[in-house]
Amino acid sequence: MNTLLCSEPQKLFNIANELLHTEEAYVKRLHLLDQVFCTKLYEAGIPPEVVTGIFSNISSIYRFHEQFLLPELKTRITDEWNTNPRLGDILQKLAPFLKMYGEYVKNFDRAMDMVNTWLQRSSQFKEVVQNIQKQEICGNLTLQHHMLEPVQRIPRYELLLKDYLKKLPEESPDRKDAEKSLELISTAADHSNAAIRKMEKMHKLLEVYERLGGEEDIVNPANELIKEGHIQKLSAKNGTAQDRYLFLFNSMVLYCVPKLRLIGQKFSVREKIDIAGLQVQEIVKQNVAHTFSITGKKRSLELQARTEEEKKEWIRVFQATIEKHKQNSETFRAFNNSFSQEDEHLPDSSIASTSSVESMPGTDGISSTSGGLSLLQTFALVLVCGGCGEW
DSSP, X not given: OOTTSOOHHHHHHHHHHXXXXXXXXXXXXXXXXXXXXXXXXXXXXXXXXXXXHHHTTHHHHHHHIIIIIHHHHHIIIIIITTTOOOOHHHHHHHGGGHHHHHHHHHHHHHHHHHHHHHXXXXXXXXXXXXXXXXXXXXXXXXXXXXXXXXXXXXXXXXXXXXXXXXXXXXXXXXXXXXXXXXXXXXHHHHHHHHHHHHHHHHHHHHHHHHHTXXXXXXXXXXXXXXXXXXEEEXXXXXXXXXXXXXXXXXXXXXXXXXXXXXXXXXXXXXXXXXXXXXXEEEEOOSSOOSEEEEEOSSOEEEEEXXXXXXXXXXXXXXXXXXXHHHHXXXXXXXXXXXXXXXXXXXXXXXXXXXXXXXXXXXXXXXXXXXXXXXXXXXXXXXXXXXXXTOX
């Protein structure tokens, strides 16, 4: 008999068992964050507001999983499964506690910034963290890596629950609870996935920042790396090709010269060209293949790809980036114009003064004084940029 052909009840038990084992591992990670990192930093005299700023409400999350969810799962799956094979009722109890994760995820970017800042500025903080990271329990992983675990856990529940529902018979008494659980957990997972993507994007920007020798200020939530790669620059004087490198972002192109290094290739930025007003077009030359040009407001470059396919891909990505940038700019202008017209018809007392929106909630402390935006215009800016990922 093929062991891979499990019965449906066996498949359901396997999913439940995986949930239990991953929950046990997860509680160990929460213990590491709360009872080891957090406690040791307090004991080392790191200011309490710094420790709280980094670990947010991790103690509450740890207590919930260690004292409530894990024991319930263990009892159900190891002791009661034969007589009561269900998960939905337990996971539905998890839903109200997902609000704790909302607080943790919301604080995550700030927490990462604080860890990086204190690792650089405090030798005591750095020593405590590095000593813990050397221990076997850390598995050669950094504090930042472990801090990402709670953000990743909710999407993990969602995947397991989706798999569970696929195997669950329609008539099962657990179906209603399981479906309700999935609905609630999926909403929370969307927020976690957004935080994970943001984290990955920032890591990529940090990596590029280091490759550029820390000379370009690109580590900003508004920036997104679209494409990068080697390219040949054709000399305007004699047509010779020179090795160059392009970093294409959503709002600019960095035209770079590779620098020889023993460890990891570094680049020196030769030109920074805005996407606004940029044009790209194919060039047909008799003796030179796979060429195209990019023309900005101040500089035009003739470039050569290695293959025809590579050239077409660069042109396609450039055009898509230019078009998206144009659409986002037009959308914001339309919002701006519509609110300007509305303001003309409002009584003076209805128009928000610039001082009233110096730090609106949810705008990351954007000051209105720089552009003289009304409250409504500022709100529109947040909506537009938040919706398109351009902020």
